[in-house]
Amino acid sequence: MLETVAQAVINGLLIGGIYALVSIGVTLIFGVVKIVNFAQGEFVMIGMYVSYFLATYFGVDPIVSLLVSMPALFVIGVLVQHFLIRRVLGPNDMPQIFLTFALSLLLLNLALLLFTANYRTVHTSYSDEAFHFGGLYIPEAKLIAFVVAMALSGALWAFLRATDLGKAMRAAAQNRDVATLMGINPNRVFCVAFGAALALAGAAGSLLMPFYSAYPFVGQVFVLMAFVAVVLGTLGNVLGALVASLMMGIAESLGVQFVGADSGLIVVFAMLLLTLAFKPQGLGGGRMR
Amino acid sequence: MSRRRHKSVLDRESAPKPLLSKQHSRRRFLIKAGGALAAGAFGAVPLRGYAADPVNIGALYPTTGSMAQIGVGCVAAAKLAVEMINDAGGIKSLGGAKLNLIISDVQSDTTVTRTETDRLITGNKLSAIHGCFASALTLIASEVCERAKMPIITGSSSDQLNKGRKFTFTPFARASQFARAQLQMSKLVSDQPKVAVIFENTAFGTSTSNGLKELAPGEGVEIVMFEPYSAGFTDAGPLINKVKASGANALFSVSYLNDLILIVRTVKQVGLNVAINGGSGGFVIPDFYKNVGKLAEGLQGIAHWNHDMSPDCQKVNEAYKKITGDFLFEYAGGLVAQTFMLADALERAASADPQKVREALSTLDLSSGYAAMTPGGKVKFGPDGKNVYGRPVGVQWQNGDLASVFPQEDARAPLIKS
Numbered sequence: 001m002l003e004t005v006a007q008a009v010i011n012g013l014l015i016g017g018i019y020a021l022v023s024i025g026v027t028l029i030f031g032v033v034k035i036v037n038f039a040q041g042e043f044v045m046i047g048m049y050v051s052y053f054l055a056t057y058f059g060v061d062p063i064v065s066l067l068v069s070m071p072a073l074f075v076i077g078v079l080v081q082h083f084l085i086r087r088v089l090g091p092n093d094m095p096q097i098f099l100t101f102a103l104s105l106l107l108l109n110l111a112l113l114l115f116t117a118n119y120r121t122v123h124t125s126y127s128d129e130a131f132h133f134g135g136l137y138i139p140e141a142k143l144i145a146f147v148v149a150m151a152l153s154g155a156l157w158a159f160l161r162a163t164d165l166g167k168a169m170r171a172a173a174q175n176r177d178v179a180t181l182m183g184i185n186p187n188r189v190f191c192v193a194f195g196a197a198l199a200l201a202g203a204a205g206s207l208l209m210p211f212y213s214a215y216p217f218v219g220q221v222f223v224l225m226a227f228v229a230v231v232l233g234t235l236g237n238v239l240g241a242l243v244a245s246l247m248m249g250i251a252e253s254l255g256v257q258f259v260g261a262d263s264g265l266i267v268v269f270a271m272l273l274l275t276l277a278f279k280p281q282g283l284g285g286g287r288m289r
Numbered sequence: 290m291s292r293r294r295h296k297s298v299l300d301r302e303s304a305p306k307p308l309l310s311k312q313h314s315r316r317r318f319l320i321k322a323g324g325a326l327a328a329g330a331f332g333a334v335p336l337r338g339y340a341a342d343p344v345n346i347g348a349l350y351p352t353t354g355s356m357a358q359i360g361v362g363c364v365a366a367a368k369l370a371v372e373m374i375n376d377a378g379g380i381k382s383l384g385g386a387k388l389n390l391i392i393s394d395v396q397s398d399t400t401v402t403r404t405e406t407d408r409l410i411t412g413n414k415l416s417a418i419h420g421c422f423a424s425a426l427t428l429i430a431s432e433v434c435e436r437a438k439m440p441i442i443t444g445s446s447s448d449q450l451n452k453g454r455k456f457t458f459t460p461f462a463r464a465s466q467f468a469r470a471q472l473q474m475s476k477l478v479s480d481q482p483k484v485a486v487i488f489e490n491t492a493f494g495t496s497t498s499n500g501l502k503e504l505a506p507g508e509g510v511e512i513v514m515f516e517p518y519s520a521g522f523t524d525a526g527p528l529i530n531k532v533k534a535s536g537a538n539a540l541f542s543v544s545y546l547n548d549l550i551l552i553v554r555t556v557k558q559v560g561l562n563v564a565i566n567g568g569s570g571g572f573v574i575p576d577f578y579k580n581v582g583k584l585a586e587g588l589q590g591i592a593h594w595n596h597d598m599s600p601d602c603q604k605v606n607e608a609y610k611k612i613t614g615d616f617l618f619e620y621a622g623g624l625v626a627q628t629f630m631l632a633d634a635l636e637r638a639a640s641a642d643p644q645k646v647r648e649a650l651s652t653l654d655l656s657s658g659y660a661a662m663t664p665g666g667k668v669k670f671g672p673d674g675k676n677v678y679g680r681p682v683g684v685q686w687q688n689g690d691l692a693s694v695f696p697q698e699d700a701r702a703p704l705i706k707s
Contacts, residue, residue: 007526007530008530011524015526118357119546121550121580127554128554139526139555212523213580225523253526260517262490
C-alpha cells in the first residue's frame with residue numbers, strides 16, 4: 001500500500017514538472033504583459049516538432065535539441081509580441097483574447113496541414129528504461145525532463161530576482177504605468193517576457209519528446225492543466241504556478257490510483273474549486289512575484 | 290534615450306485608435322484567403338478516365354482529420370483493387386465495363402459523413418458504396434444508404450450494422466466475435482489467465498470492454514481489473530501502477546494509438562510481466578510498429594484480416610507494398626476483398642442497378658479467388674448481411690511484421706510466449 005502511494009507520488013511529481021514549464025510560461029505572460037495566452041499549448045507542440053525533426057533527420061537527441069527549440073521559440077515569442085500582441089494592448093481585453101485564441105487555431109490547423117494528424121515518436125536509448133529501487137521505479141526520460149524543468153524554472157527565478165531586466169519585468173508586472181515612468185521600456189520588457197515564456201514552452205516540448213508522441217492537438221492536453229495551475233498558484237505568480245503544477249501532478253496521479261482512471265482530473269478540479277472558494281486569490285495569496 | 294522612452298509611452302496611449310481601419314482589412318483578407326484555401330483542400334475528387342459506361346463505385350473514407358492516416362491507406366487499397374479488376378477485363382457480363390472509383394472524404398466527422406454520403410448518392414449514378422473504416426462513421430453512412438436503397442459493404446465491426454438493415458453487408462468478423470477470440474487467446478499464454486481490462490471511456494472503449502466482461506465467465510477467464518480511463522492522458526504511470534497492484538498476468542487495452550504507446554512503454558519501464566493484447570484498429574497498422582519499435586515484439590492483437598492468411602493475400606500485399614512501402618493492413622486488405630465481392634455481384638447481376646447488385650450480394654457464396662480473402666476463406670451473407678463464416682484472426686507482432694497466430698486453422702506462425 002505504502003509502495004503504491006509512493007509510486008503514485010513519484011509519477012505525479014514527474015509529470016508535474018512538465019505542467020510547471022507550461023504554466024510558468026502562461027503565468028509569466030499574464031503577469032508581465034497582462035494577457036492570457038491561449039496559444040501556449042501550440043508552442044509546446046511546435047517545440048515537440050522541432051525536436052522530432054531534429055531527431056529524425058539529424059539524429060539529435062531530443063534533450064540536446066533544447067538548444068535549438070528554446071532559442072527558436074524565444075525568437076518566435078519576440079516576433080509574436082512585437083508584431084501581433086503589441087497592437088492589441090489597450091484597455092479592451094476582447095481583441096487580446098481573440099488574437100491569442102486565433103493564433104492557437106491557426107497554428108493547430110497549420111500543423112494539421114503540414115504534418116498531418118499522425119502520431120510521431122522519437123525513440124532514444126533511455127525512452128523505455130527506468131531506475132528501480134525497492135519495488136519503486138523512476139522512468140529515466142521523465143527524470144531527465146523533471147530535473148531540466150526544475151533547473152530552467154530555477155534559472156528563470158534567479159533571472160527575475162537578480163538581473164536588471166528581470167527586475168524591470170517584475171516592476172512592469174507590479175505596476176506598468178509606474179514602471180514606464182521609471183524609465184522602463186514596456187515593449188522591450190514584454191518582448192523578453194513573451195520570448196522567455198515561449199522558450200519554456202519549447203523546452204517542455206523537447207523534454208516531452210523522448211516519452212510522448214507529437215501530434216497537432218498535443219498542446220491542448222497540457223494547456224488545460226497549465227491554466228488550472230496558473231489560477232491555483234495565483235495569476236502572475238511564477239513560484240505559485242510551479243508549486244501548483246507539482247501539486248496537480250500528484251493530485252491527478254493519486255486520483256487515478258484511488259478514485260478511478262477516468263476521474264483523476266476530478267481531484268484536480270476539486271482542488272481548484274476548494275482553493276477558489278477559500279482563497280479566491282489562489283495559493284500564492286494574491287501576491288505577484 | 291529619453292525621447293524614445295517618451296514615444297513608447299505615447300504609442301501605448303494612442304494604440305487603441307487605429308485598431309479599426311488597418312487591422313480590420315488585414316483580418317478580413319486572412320479570413321477570405323483562408324476560406325478559399327479550405328474550399329480547395331476539401332470536397333470529393335472523382336477519378337475520371339476509362340471507356341464508355343463505367344460502373345461507379347462510391348468510396349467513403351476519412352482522408353483528413355484524426356483518422357486520416359488509416360483513411361489514406363484505405364483509398365490506396367481501394368484504387369489498387371479497382372485497377373486489378375479493370376486490368377483483368379472489368380465486368381464481363383456488362384461488356385467489359387470498367388469500375389470507376391468515386392472517392393469522398395468524410396473527414397473523420399459524423400456530420401460530414403451524413404452529408405457526404407447523401408451527396409455521393411444523389412450526385413452520381415452509383416452501383417454500390419464501400420466505407421468508412423470507423424464504426425461510428427459507417428453506422429451513419431449505412432443509415433443514409435438504407436434510405437437511398439444503395440448497397441454498402443463494409444469491414445466495420447459494430448454489431449449494430451446488422452440490425453434491421455437490408456442494404457448493409459459485413460463480410461468480416463463482428464465486434465462480439467473479436468472479444469471472444471481475445472479471451473481465447475489469453476488462454477494460450479496462461480492456463481489460468483487473470484486479465485486486467487483497461488479501456489478508454491468512449492462508446493468504442495465501453496462497448497468493446499463490456500463484450501469482454503460478458504463473455505469472460507463462459508470462456509473460463511478471470512477478469513481481475515476492469516477500469517475505464519480518460520482518453521488522451523499525459524501519463525500512463527498511475528494506470529499501470531494499478532494494473533501491477535491487481536496481480537494480472539494478461540492486459541487487454543482498448544485504446545487508440547497514442548495512449549497505447551504510453552501504456553506499452555510504461556509496462557516495460559515498470560518491468561511488469563504481462564501479455565498485452567492491444568485489440569484491433571490502431572494496433573494492427575504499420576505505424577504502430579514504427580512508433581513503438583522493438584517494444585512491440587510479442588504483443589498480441591486481433592484483426593478481421595491479415596496479409597499472411599493465404600497466397601492471394603500475400604500477392605495483394607506485395608502489390609500494395611510496392612505502392613506505399615508498408616504492408617497491407619487489416620482494414621485496407623479487407624477492402625480489396627470487398628471490392629472483388631462487389632465485382633462478383635456485378636458480374637452475376639449483369640446490371641449496374643443498385644437494387645440488382647443488392648440481390649446479387651445477398652446470394653453471394655464464394656470460397657476461392659480474391660473475394661474469398663477472409664479468415665477461413667469463405668463468404669456467404671445471411672439475411673442480416675453478416676458473413677455466416679466470418680471470424681477474426683489473432684495476430685502477434687513478430688520481427689516487425691504482423692503474423693497470424695490464432696485460431697489454429699488460420700495460424701501461419703506459432704505464438705511466441707514472452
